[in-house]
Amino acid sequence: MVSHRQSLTFQYIKNYVTHNVLSDRAPINVQALANAIGVSHIPVREALFRASHEGLIRHRAEKGFFAKSLSQTDIVQACSISRAIAVVGLDEVFLHGHQEAIVAVGLSAERCRRALCESANADHAFWWIEAIIRRLARTCYPRQPRWHLLRIFDQTLAFRRVVSHESQAAFELAPMLAQLTEQIAAKRLDLAVGSIDAIIAHEMNRFTVHYQRYAEAVMRARRLQNSSAGTMEGVLLNIARPALVKRGNRNPQQHH
Structure with a gap:
């Protein structure tokens, strides 16, 4: 144990x-x-x-x-695999037993969208959307596809955080996620597949356009490591993940 x-x-x-x-x-x-x-x-x-x-x-x-470090090919593959898992993993029998939780995720996504209208903090915006995406994966998918999706989210987290440098990206995603969750809750899986495709296409385009920002961050990390004489890189973050869009919490904060 x-x-x-x-x-x-x-x-x-x-x-x-x-x-x-x-x-x-x-x-x-x-x-x-x-x-x-x-x-x-x-x-x-x-x-x-x-x-x-x-x-x-x-x-x-x-x-x-x-x-x-992730290449552009790695990112494209991650998006393609995520899309396949997200589509194939939708199981109507599983969803039937999680109806209330799925509706709650949709409400959180809508609150997130409204909160983004009031916040110009791009870092908070990223974490709010990240919480919605992970909650959607945990709520709407059985164990195996859920595990694969969360693993891909973990593997690409630093990359996605670096390229999500403005709140507009999150603002565009929030209504898309709310719509997807609403379709899943209604068991309109044909529409949900279309929404998944739209989300993946949106993210793939954004990741491709802003990949250079990540490449520059990797180069900075290499230079810093070379001059650091073996000291610890980066920041050791608190275990607590951001308490993002919860009920009654219109202005959630990130905790490090």
């Missing part, structure tokens, strides 16, 4: 490798992470091994753990 401390360490490590754009040219500093978290290097290495098994980082024998 995994201890609470092991689970806690993994959550820290997972947030660290998925939220930050890290250098892919040098190994992740295990001891620096252990010092920052306040544990020995053993649970940190175990957490990094687990992260590598989930495809979040790479492990190279006798060299250590390395961050992954």
Whole structure:
């Protein structure tokens, strides 16, 4: 059985490798992470091994753990795979038992859209939409497709955060997600497939247009690592994810 401390360490490590754009040219500093978290290097290495098994980082024998950088081809493949899973994974029998929760996700997406009208903070906008997307995946999909979708979200999180540099991207997505959830709740899966296609096309275009922003972030991470003398890269984020659009919460805040 995994201890609470092991689970806690993994959550820290997972947030660290998925939220930050890290250098892919040098190994992740295990001891620096252990010092920052306040544990020995053993649970940190175990957490990094687990992260590598989930495809979040790479492990190279006798060299250590390395961050992954994503090519444009990687992003296109992630979008294509997400689309296929999101379409094939829709199961009417499963959805029937989760009707109330699905409606609640749709209401949250609509509240998110309204909140975006009042907020110019692009970082908050990204996290609000991220919460809706993940909640939709957890609510509308059975275990296996849900796991695959969430894994892709984790693998592309740092990339998507970097290219989502303005709130307009989130503002455009919010009504699309609300419409998709409404169609799923009504069991209009034919319409839902069309909405999924529209969302993927919207994101694919945005990711392609702004990929250079991510490439520049990777280059900055490499330069910083080269000049850092092996200190820890990035920011070790709090385990708590952003408390995004909840009922009665019109101005949710991100927590790090």
